[in-house]
Amino acid sequence: MIELDRVGRSFTVGRRGTKKTVHAVRDLSFTVGAGEFVGYLGPNGAGKSTTIKMLTGILAPTSGSIRVAGLDPTRRRTALARRIGVVFGQRTTLWWDLPLRDSFELIRHLYKVDQVDFRRRLGELTELLDLGGLMTTPVRQLSLGQRMRGDITAALLHDPTVLVLDEPTIGLDVVSKAAMRDFLRRLNADRGTTVLLTTHDMGDIEKLCRRVMLIDHGSLAFDGTLDDLRATAPEGESIEEVVTRLYSG
Numbered sequence: 390m391i392e393l394d395r396v397g398r399s400f401t402v403g404r405r406g407t408k409k410t411v412h413a414v415r416d417l418s419f420t421v422g423a424g425e426f427v428g429y430l431g432p433n434g435a436g437k438s439t440t441i442k443m444l445t446g447i448l449a450p451t452s453g454s455i456r457v458a459g460l461d462p463t464r465r466r467t468a469l470a471r472r473i474g475v476v477f478g479q480r481t482t483l484w485w486d487l488p489l490r491d492s493f494e495l496i497r498h499l500y501k502v503d504q505v506d507f508r509r510r511l512g513e514l515t516e517l518l519d520l521g522g523l524m525t526t527p528v529r530q531l532s533l534g535q536r537m538r539g540d541i542t543a544a545l546l547h548d549p550t551v552l553v554l555d556e557p558t559i560g561l562d563v564v565s566k567a568a569m570r571d572f573l574r575r576l577n578a579d580r581g582t583t584v585l586l587t588t589h590d591m592g593d594i595e596k597l598c599r600r601v602m603l604i605d606h607g608s609l610a611f612d613g614t615l616d617d618l619r620a621t622a623p624e625g626e627s628i629e630e631v632v633t634r635l636y637s638g
C-alpha cells in the first residue's frame with residue numbers, strides 16, 4: 390500500500406555564501422502492506438514530517454521513488470487525495486469560522502463524495518466520535534479534543550484506504566486519548582484501513598501498533614514488531630526507555 394524505494398529529500402538553506410544542504414531524508418526504503426497499523430517514530434528533526442509530506446504529494450522527493458495505493462504521490466496528487474486521509478495534529482484542515490457541518494459539506498464537494506455515501510459515513514463517524522452535539526459549532530469554539538475528532542472525521546469522509554496521522558493525540562487528556570485510540574483500533578480492524586502513525590507518545594505505539602519503524606537523521610534505524618523492539622532491551626526496560634536509548638545513539 391505504501392512503498393518507498395531509496396527515497397531522499399534534501400533542502401538548501403541559508404543565503405549565498407553560507408548555503409548548505411540539509412538531508413532531511415536519505416536512502417529510505419520500506420513497504421507497508423494493506424491493513425497494517427505502523428508506528429513511525431523518530432526524535433525531533435529526524436525526517437518524519439518530510440516523509441509524510443512526500444507520501445501525500447505535498448513535497449517531491451529529490452531521489453528515489455514512492456508509491457501510495459499504487460500511485461506516484463507527486464504526479465497523481467489529485468487521484469491520490471481520493472484514497473488517502475491525512476491528519477496533522479498540530480494544525481487543523483477545517484475552516485476556522487465555519488460550523489463543523491459546513492466544513493464537512495465543503496469536503497464532500499471537494500472530494501466529490503456521493504450524497505448518500507456522505508450521509509451514511511457522516512452518520513457513522515458522528516456517532517463513533519461523539520460529534521452529534523457539535524455540528525453547528527464553529528471550529529474556533531471547539532476544544533482541542535473536539536477539534537481533533539472533527540479533523541479525523543474530515544479525513545475519513547471519503548473513506549480512504551490509507552490514513553496518515555501526524556501526532557493525532559497531541560495535547561489530548563487521558564480520556565480523549567483513550568477514545569481516539571479505541572476509534573483508530575476499530576477503524577483498522579473493522580475497515581482494514583492501512584494506518585501510518587507518527588507520535589511522540591509511546592502509549593499510542595503500545596496500544597495501537599504491531600510494527601514500528603524508527604527514523605533517525607533521515608535514515609531507518611529500526612523496522613520490526615513492537616516485540617522485536619522490546620527484545621533489543623534488557624528485561625524490564627519500558628518502551629520509552631528503549632526508544633530513548635535508540636534515539637540517543
Ligand SMILES: Nc1ncnc2c1ncn2[C@@H]1O[C@H](COP(=O)(O)OP(=O)(O)OP(=O)(O)O)[C@@H](O)[C@H]1O
Nearest residue numbers: 400402411413431432433434435436437438439440
Ligand atoms: N522546508 C524546509 N526547509 C529546510 N529544512 C527543512 C525543511 N523541512 C524540514 N527541514 C529540515 O529537515 C529535517 C527533518 O525535518 P522534519 O520536519 O521532517 O522532522 P520531524 O522528524 O518531523 O521532526 P519533529 O518530530 O520535530 O516534528 C530537519 O533538520 C529540518 O530542519
